[in-house]
Amino acid sequence: MKRKGVFLLALTLLVLLTGCWNRRELNDLAIVMGTGIDKIDGQYVISAQIVNPGAVASTESGKISQSAVATYSMRGSSIFEGIRRMTTETPRRLYFSHIQVLVLGEQVAREGIKEALDLLFRDHEVRPDFYVILAKDTTALQILSMIDPLEKIPATKLYKSLETGEKAWGSIVSMRLDEVIADLLREGVEPVLVGATLKGKVRTGSTDISSQKDSQPNLLRYQDIGVFKKDKLLGWLNEEESIGFSYITDKVDSTVEEIPCDKKHKIVVEIIRSKTTVNGKVKNGNPQIEVSVSAEGNVGEVACPKDMSNPQTIYKLEADVEKRIREKIVSAIHKTQKQYHSDVLGFGQSIYHNDPKGWKKVKEDWDSKFTDLNVKVKVDVRLRRTGKVGNSFIPFIKKD
Incomplete structure (x- = not known):
């Protein structure tokens, strides 16, 4: 009996201590x-x-x-x-x-x-x-x-x-x-x-x-x-369409938006946060998409004679940034719809999640549906800070 126990122990050790049989040296x-x-x-x-x-x-x-x-x-x-x-x-x-x-x-x-x-x-x-x-x-x-x-x-x-x-x-x-x-x-x-x-x-x-x-x-x-x-x-x-794509697919962590104030000068806004929601549904057999972008930013560069301490200037700048972002989003949508006919934006996926029954009705003909899809775009931008200074010193530099 003792010999049998020793044999079983030895057999167990052989199984557990086989080593790395398929090892590879560095x-x-x-x-x-x-x-x-x-x-x-x-x-x-x-x-x-x-x-x-x-x-x-x-x-x-x-x-x-x-x-x-x-x-x-x-x-x-x-x-x-x-x-x-x-x-x-x-x-x-x-x-x-x-x-x-x-x-x-x-x-x-x-x-x-x-x-x-x-x-x-x-x-x-x-x-x-x-x-x-x-x-x-x-x-x-x-x-x-x-x-x-x-x-x-x-x-x-x-x-x-x-x-x-x-x-x-x-x-x-x-x-x-x-x-x-x-x-x-x-x-x-x-x-x-x-x-x-x-x-x-x-x-x-x-x-x-x-x-x-x-x-x-x-x-x-x-x-x-x-x-x-x-x-x-x-x-x-292209670059602007790619940024529009990132806004739509909620992949923007941070980026920069430039707003011209005349032919030579511009204001640069740093987007520090962005959140996008895409709602899709099928109504009366027609797919509908709504893209809503909410972004926050800071004023990063001012080369214009603008009064940054005036709230109306900030409101106007927010509206201009919203317009700029909307243009990039629309350009990305237009190119993917009209030129490539490819839903890389995931609009079909949004309908699939939000309206599964509606998706079943349109998925077989989604390529043609996507090409003619009506997309509503909403953009809301809030500027939080203007930096250490308000107005730029550039317009006040002494002239010869």
Whole structure:
């Protein structure tokens, strides 16, 4: 009996102390921070930006000896094939669990992004919380190969710039992988993705650290929002239309509105809070949408001879800001309705939630219904502060 007990104990220990049978040593992995997918001449071009932990540590300690990242690319007839082919060049196995951003080329987006999203969403090693962006007027490889003076890892620059810009400027919208897939599956809404473009002369990063220190960096900026129909890119909203989109979809944390007071001067208002409600319903077989925006702001810049201590001046300025916001919202609605016929604004989703029975009546013909949809827009703006001073000193500067 005692021998049987010892045997059972030994068997239990064998089960519990098997160790990490599928462990992978860090030195055997190439940690991918950013991935790009382009399509050229009918083939996919897969890019992977791999971090060099030793180089990152050395730059933090002040000893610069090698590049913090290496960007590899490979062609393939499929995305999966391109990733596997890349192992013929990389000295380590690609590891995608820490990916921060996926960059999709414009050609890939216009032909359809479902294959790229399915691969990364299906892989058990990949977390679906990374950002998805578009390469506008350039390639995903060039976006990943840019040099930035503040961030050693370009993919981290893309990640942080997206989060920072979204909080401070209304034309930038961040979308994670799971959010994009959700918009592809939900009724009454189509997905959008923000575009990234390079300004100035396009040049790729060099592994020569001295040349990186002396060279001028590429200027990468997020610009315009890509409008999709299902999984295919149709076109772009410009900056003002993108801000209008953000107001409608309640994605404005903060932004700036400029109000001209004459041909040369203007007043700048900082929007510090914004809340949008979209109410949708079907009445007599016709869908109806009402967009209500409530915003608060501060006066940020005054270059006009206006008496900011006069309440009437503030009331007039509030009305002008309301008009400006309404114009941006209407322009976004008009372009998505008349040019793209794509409900990226989520009006159908609003009807689905607020009037489920009405949605069932119009969803089969929603594309044509959306194009002719009558949308009421209400904007209310309240200015809270004018800054440390009231009137501007600019009109009182002494003249020769």
